[in-house]
Amino acid sequence: MLDTKPQRRKPVGYKPGVGSRASRVVNLVGLLALAAVFLIPFYLIVRNALSTTQEITAPEWMWFPTDIQWSNFAELFNDPMVPMARSLWNSTVVAVLTTVGTLFLCTTAGYGLARIPNRFSNHVFYAILATLMIPSAITFVPSFVLVSSLGWVSDLRGLIIPTLFNGFVCFLCRQYFLGFPRELEEAARVDGLGYWGAFWRIVIPNSKGFLAAIGVITFVTSWNAFLWPLVIGRSSDSWTVQVALSTFLTAQTINLPQLFMAAAVAILPLVFVFLFLQRYLVQGVTQSGLKG
Amino acid sequence: MAVTRKSAEPASSAAGAPRRPRRRLFGGRNLAFWYFVGPFLIGLAIFTYIPVGWSAYLSLFDARNTVTPASEDFVGLDNFATMLTDENFRRSLITFTVFALFVVPLTFAASLGLALAVNRVRIMRAFFRSVFFLPFACSYVVASLVWKMSIFTGVRYGMMNTVLEWFGVENIAWLAGNDPPWFWLVIVTLRIWIQCGFYMILFIAALQQIPEQLYEAAYVDGAKPGRQTFWHITMPGLRATSVAVLMLIVIQAYQAFDEFYNLLPNNGNVPYARTPLIYLYNTALGTGQDLGRGSAGALILALLIAIVTLLQGRFLGFGKSEGR
Numbered sequence: 001m002l003d004t005k006p007q008r009r010k011p012v013g014y015k016p017g018v019g020s021r022a023s024r025v026v027n028l029v030g031l032l033a034l035a036a037v038f039l040i041p042f043y044l045i046v047r048n049a050l051s052t053t054q055e056i057t058a059p060e061w062m063w064f065p066t067d068i069q070w071s072n073f074a075e076l077f078n079d080p081m082v083p084m085a086r087s088l089w090n091s092t093v094v095a096v097l098t099t100v101g102t103l104f105l106c107t108t109a110g111y112g113l114a115r116i117p118n119r120f121s122n123h124v125f126y127a128i129l130a131t132l133m134i135p136s137a138i139t140f141v142p143s144f145v146l147v148s149s150l151g152w153v154s155d156l157r158g159l160i161i162p163t164l165f166n167g168f169v170c171f172l173c174r175q176y177f178l179g180f181p182r183e184l185e186e187a188a189r190v191d192g193l194g195y196w197g198a199f200w201r202i203v204i205p206n207s208k209g210f211l212a213a214i215g216v217i218t219f220v221t222s223w224n225a226f227l228w229p230l231v232i233g234r235s236s237d238s239w240t241v242q243v244a245l246s247t248f249l250t251a252q253t254i255n256l257p258q259l260f261m262a263a264a265v266a267i268l269p270l271v272f273v274f275l276f277l278q279r280y281l282v283q284g285v286t287q288s289g290l291k292g
Numbered sequence: 293m294a295v296t297r298k299s300a301e302p303a304s305s306a307a308g309a310p311r312r313p314r315r316r317l318f319g320g321r322n323l324a325f326w327y328f329v330g331p332f333l334i335g336l337a338i339f340t341y342i343p344v345g346w347s348a349y350l351s352l353f354d355a356r357n358t359v360t361p362a363s364e365d366f367v368g369l370d371n372f373a374t375m376l377t378d379e380n381f382r383r384s385l386i387t388f389t390v391f392a393l394f395v396v397p398l399t400f401a402a403s404l405g406l407a408l409a410v411n412r413v414r415i416m417r418a419f420f421r422s423v424f425f426l427p428f429a430c431s432y433v434v435a436s437l438v439w440k441m442s443i444f445t446g447v448r449y450g451m452m453n454t455v456l457e458w459f460g461v462e463n464i465a466w467l468a469g470n471d472p473p474w475f476w477l478v479i480v481t482l483r484i485w486i487q488c489g490f491y492m493i494l495f496i497a498a499l500q501q502i503p504e505q506l507y508e509a510a511y512v513d514g515a516k517p518g519r520q521t522f523w524h525i526t527m528p529g530l531r532a533t534s535v536a537v538l539m540l541i542v543i544q545a546y547q548a549f550d551e552f553y554n555l556l557p558n559n560g561n562v563p564y565a566r567t568p569l570i571y572l573y574n575t576a577l578g579t580g581q582d583l584g585r586g587s588a589g590a591l592i593l594a595l596l597i598a599i600v601t602l603l604q605g606r607f608l609g610f611g612k613s614e615g616r
Contacts, residue, residue: 024413028415034424038424039423040443041443044438044451056442057449058449059448061451105335108331108332109328111328112328112329116321116325116328117321117325121325127336131336134344134598135594137547137569138547138594141572141576141586141589142346142347142587146343146346162339164339165335167336195324195328196324196328220429224431225431226433226549226553227550227573231577242434245434246553246554249433249436249440250559259437260438267431273429282421285490285493285494286497
């Protein structure tokens with residue numbers, strides 16, 4: 001083998017020096033090209049959001065708008081036909097409360113199952129596992145039946161509350177707490193804390209990375225959800241941003257720059273999540289992919 | 293102490309582990325367990341078990357526009373029979389099958405390929421990982437919007453048609469209809485774009501678990517880098533993850549709704565490409581609001597996916613995520 005010594009930043013899974021220099025260059029160039037392709041949709045959102053209709057539909061492809069149309073932003077929010085501000089607010093409320101609620105319910109339940117001996121804990125655990133067999137999207141008819149009899153259609157309660165009791169997140173929490181170092185809690189118990197106290201003062205503060213990972217992925221999923229908000233959001237007051245966008249997209253007359261400005265606004269929060277919390281998101285994906 | 297509790301005691305101690313004698317049944321440890329687990333469990337019962345049970349009940353009734361059908365509307369298993377003999381329902385399963393035949397191998401190959409390439413590159417690895425993962429931030433609605441109104445627009449100014457024009461190819465109406473079925477290209481590329489970064493992350497995580505020494509040992513034994521080590525070290529090392537990823541892709545494809553709804557004419561309610569969920573949505577919540585048949589359909593679909601998952605697990609070996 002040629003050069004096995006300089007193993008500083010060795011790519012795992014591939015021995016350094018494996019493959020010729022040429023093949024590594026090909027790999028890099030290929031990746032750069034692919035990366036460019038992957039970014040095209042984002043480029044198109046930005047270009048179209050800041051162009052005029054004439055520029056978007058011009059006979060010659062225009063790579064960039066001649067004048068950046070910031071006014072599209074104001075027009076989007078002033079358009080009475082599209083309840084953009086309202087739907088953004090709804091999405092924010094739904095995603096934040098869903099994340100907080102899911103974290104609270106699933107970590108407490110997961111901790112209880114992992115750490116507090118009880119003769120029913122296996123029964124409870126199997127009752128939770130059984131719900132994982134069926135993808136949640138398919139249960140939208142049954143859930144709709146229940147939510148509509150509670151009178152929560154077109155109501156944010158209907159969007160939030162039924163999604164909080166996430167068996168999968170609870171399962172992840174249980175697995176995580178099973179691996180949490182017992183010594184820390186025992187120290188707390190010696191100091192006279194009960195389960196509740198130990199949980200909030202010791203376990204939770206020492207699980208920030210895990211909570212962030214689960215929280216971020218819950219937030220992204222909730223923000224991007226479409227089917228359930230569509231089922232529940234029967235009136236425009238309760239539309240989330242995804243439902244509003246979809247309505248806007250399938251409308252008869254379309255103002256292209258406004259449509260893309262709406263898309264840009266809709267992905268902005270998640271772009272921030274990606275910029276600042278990507279580490280946790282990756283961790284969350286890895287954790288949730290753990291179980292098929 | 294109530295009698296029932298007392299009688300429960302010996303049974304549990306007989307079955308229970310050789311633990312130290314229990315303290316008070318309520319209070320202390322038992323109470324703690326219930327206030328930790330209780331709220332979640334109650335919610336799960338109300339929002340998962342009750343709806344499923346209720347829906348199973350509704351599936352036996354002619355329940356149009358109602359969730360509390362009268363007893364004379366009892367129809368037995370008619371809803372199931374209607375669903376199973378319904379041409380449209382069966383076609384929706386065919387649509388799913390066609391879709392899965394495209395999406396599953398392509399997404400799998402794309403995400404594995406990306407993971408291998410990103411894992412191999414020496415510079416800018418974090419950048420590549422972020423770029424390929426970034427589409428996960430896009431909802432299917434946003435992606436559909438871009439795909440429909442900018443990339444695969446059927447008119448001249450769409451990006452694909454612009455590119456084709458440079459090569460002198462006529463404009464193509466990508467999403468207009470089934471003849472030829474260009475819409476599959478639109479739908480499949482969209483889903484791959486959104487999903488493959490997600491699975492790439494899983495594959496990268498798994499790749500990093502494969503011990504370096506295995507490769508070194510293989511080279512010492514004269515294995516050639518590349519194909520040989522890929523099939524004999526890398527792929528076996530990715531086995532658990534591959535099974536999990538395949539299952540996830542299939543389950544996700546089964547639930548396809550968003551992009552069909554937003555891309556295709558008539559909100560996806562077209563005979564040539566109705567997915568099972570689009571069909572279900574229109575049956576249960578469309579103009580008819582036939583919750584009886586919708587419930588029957590939901591149960592059938594849930595059963596089907598459970599069977600598919602189990603068979604896949606049996607066939608590929610259960611994804612017992614070893615080595616994590």
